[in-house]
Amino acid sequence: MKRANVAILGAPPRFHSLLAHVLSQNCRARVVAAEQADICIIDLDGHGAGELLAAERRRQPPRPLILLSLREVEGEEGVWLKKPLQSRELAQALERILERQERPAPQRPSAGADLPEPRSPAGDIDPTADEAAFYEPxxxxxxxxxxxxxxxxxxxxxxxxxxxxxxxxxxxxxxxxxxxxxxxxxxxxxxxxxxxxxxxxxxxxxxxxxxxxxxxxxxxxxxxxxxxxxxxWKVAWWNAAGRLPRSVAPDRPLQLRQWPNLTRYWHPPQALPIAALLYRRAQTTLAAARVLRLPMAEVAGFVSAASALQLLRFPEVHAAATEPVTEAPRVSERQGLFQRIMKRLRGK
Amino acid sequence: MKYRKLIFAGPVGVGKTTAIASISDEPPIQTDAAASDLTRLRKPATTVALDYGVLHLPDGGKVHLYGTPGQERFDFMWDILTEGGIGLILLIDNNRADPLHDLRRFLDSFRSFVASTGLAVGVTRMDLKAQPPLEAYHHELARLGFRAPVLEVDARRRADVSLLIQALLLHIDPGLSIEGGEHEPTASP
Incomplete structure (x- = not known):
């Protein structure tokens, strides 16, 4: 699995060592010098942090930033993490950035066309690309x-x-x-x-x-x-065109209150596993797409339709509780049987 | 026989026999007889032992489909029938006097089986009576400590019964992969 090259800038030596240890032990990352880094972590409370940040803003091409500080940072580009820092939060922030980097570039709708082209089923959305990722119902x-x-x-x-x-x-x-x-x-x-x-x-x-x-x-x-x-249900799915409603952040945990009545609703085949997963436990849209190995756009369509029918709830759960438990589903005897039954039922 | 049985349960006349017939690869074996008790008010013939159907799998294996008799006097058979079952397809007739009472009764009887396997609830005849809505079933399930897919079904329609079984399997194991085309709901036959 690819490890990210990460630079830690502005942190005092002890904090630098601690961060380096967390990154090497808990994250897919290795600490490198600033000029070799793909991602930068900047301690905004450290000495010279303002200059470091300004230099990063001027940098071409820009690289993802993780900003650490005691006080809330507004209007800065990058992911802000409040101190005292939790190693899990750092790992999650880094993982989100890596996921975005590993995904293909989003397809944006053509500005001049009266009818925007539908998103490619295989295409994906980038949660940072606002226009392509979200829509206003x-x-x-x-x-x-x-x-x-x-x-x-x-x-x-x-x-x-x-x-x-x-x-x-x-x-x-x-x-x-x-x-x-x-x-x-x-x-x-x-x-x-x-x-x-x-x-x-x-x-x-x-x-x-x-x-x-x-x-x-x-x-x-x-x-x-x-x-x-x-x-x-279908109007909302098609209005979404692979995007999320603006009120639903892709890293916000959500859960289905109940299964949508899928025997009576239009849906693509992947709606079934999405429903099963989101009904079972709270997940973020990002995590659901990752667990099910689906394009984010497909999960977003489902979430939009379920949101329109008020089938979602947004539990205030700890981020760790939404982490998927079945990253690599084990292939048990039972699962093999279930898979064959599914194939039989969905066969023509 | 382990993990090779799907159990269909529900009150008299809910459509268990029809549901098994609509999904079975072989003509189902039915043990209908002329009804002689209150069942006669709902239909002339009823299942007095069980229904049996088969799903043939691509690898040559089989999944046995068992329908339990709906009358309470046969509930001694339910434990025997469910042994080794994959999960429970519970059909509830929305057009009966108190469908939520039926739900409670069957969940009470199958509680230990469902706890160790899985459950999917299919609500039939919603076209004849829309109340209670599916939300009410979810509330009742939650109140009783269950979480399960609840879908509107027409037992005559293979697509509905198939989707209900798929929902059961995915509810037990959301990691299953899936393929096929879009689902287009059609009008009732």
Whole structure:
């Protein structure tokens, strides 16, 4: 396994020795001179730390920084760790940086295109690349849908979302949604943030509204109407396009309150092991992707959909408690049998 | 026979026989007889001993699918049937008078088996009665000290029964790898 070359800058000799010992014993790292390092740890309370930090900021290409200090550091690039330092926190910070370095570069959506290309299934996201890693649900259909659901259920009135695209009709009594679009069309539409829908429609177009549709309310929902929960689930997954909601940090532990009703929800095959893992214990999105050896984007899609349906809880657990326990799953007799049953059940 | 049995349990008429038939590779052996007690009110024939089906595995092995009889007077058989089982597929009919009571009753009976293996709950006939919702099952399970996948199923639909079994296996061992295409839910048959 690759070890990182790490420099320790600004630390007094005893602290330097202690850090070097922790890095060699607890981390995938070796301590090297500053000019040979891929990653720098800077003691901001040490002598000349300001100059060292300024020099690192000017450095091209930049390298990842881990900043140590007694007081909180704001606005600095890098990972900040508060003193007194826990060796586990240092190991985790280093591991996160190494993971990012070992991953392929993220694919960013093209700025000029009206319809951003979907993320490659094999592609991954970099938690530091903000635009590519996160999205704001309120900019997309899913939040509008949640607002319309709430209003329809509270008033028990049939409502219609008019975006200048296909109208989306909500039947609260039957808990159904109808839109005259197949999944392929809906999926393409879900890639667009709402402000872009408005721009494509033109300035003179109708405003985005949720309004009562009494005429539709007099009729039964058309054949092909979909369940409200199943519809929101897939819209949120497709709105996410491999990103996490901005409110869910990739290193924030989360857990499923309950399994999503996957017999009734669209999902890619990997949703099953993600559900099993996140239901069993709190994990960060990063850890879940690592344990399951999945692209981060796939786990992010699941987390976004589960978040939209309020299936997640965010326990205040110690970071160590979220560490995966099955990094290298043992292949027992039972696991071999289970694997064969899975293959049989999923076979065509 | 160790680790080669999947046990299907649940109240009378929940769809155990149908679920096994929908997933079995061989015509299931059924031991139905004309119902002579209160069961008659729900269906004319019922399982008086057990249901049996088979899943053939790619390596030539088999997984035996056993359905327990739903009536309480046969519960002496449950311990024998579950010996060496992989886990419990518990089917609950949402259209019965008190499905959460059914859940409690079966969990009480299978508690030691589930504790040493695993559990997945399939809720049937939610299209006929949506209440209680799946959340209520999760709350009841948590209250009784269980954590398990709970999915809506139509016992006639192979995809549903298959997904429920997969959820059970992954719940026991989340490290299993998985392959295949996207899941597209379809309308009830």
């Amino acid at each position: 309120r900019d997309y259909l899913q939040n509008l849908l949640v607002a319309a659901y709430r209003q329809a259920l509270a008033t028990e009135m049939t409502l219609r979302i008019d975006l200048g695209w296909e109208p989306i009709v909500i039947y609260p009594r039957q808990r159904l949604v109808w839109v005259d679009a197949d999944d392929r069309k809906l999926r393409a539409f879900c890639r667009l943030p709402l402000h872009r829908v408005v721009r494509l429609r033109g300035e003179g177009g109708p405003q985005t509204v949720i309004q009562p549709d009494p005429e539709a309310g007099l009729r039964e929902p058309p054949p092909g109407a979909q369940r409200m929960d199943a519809f929101l």
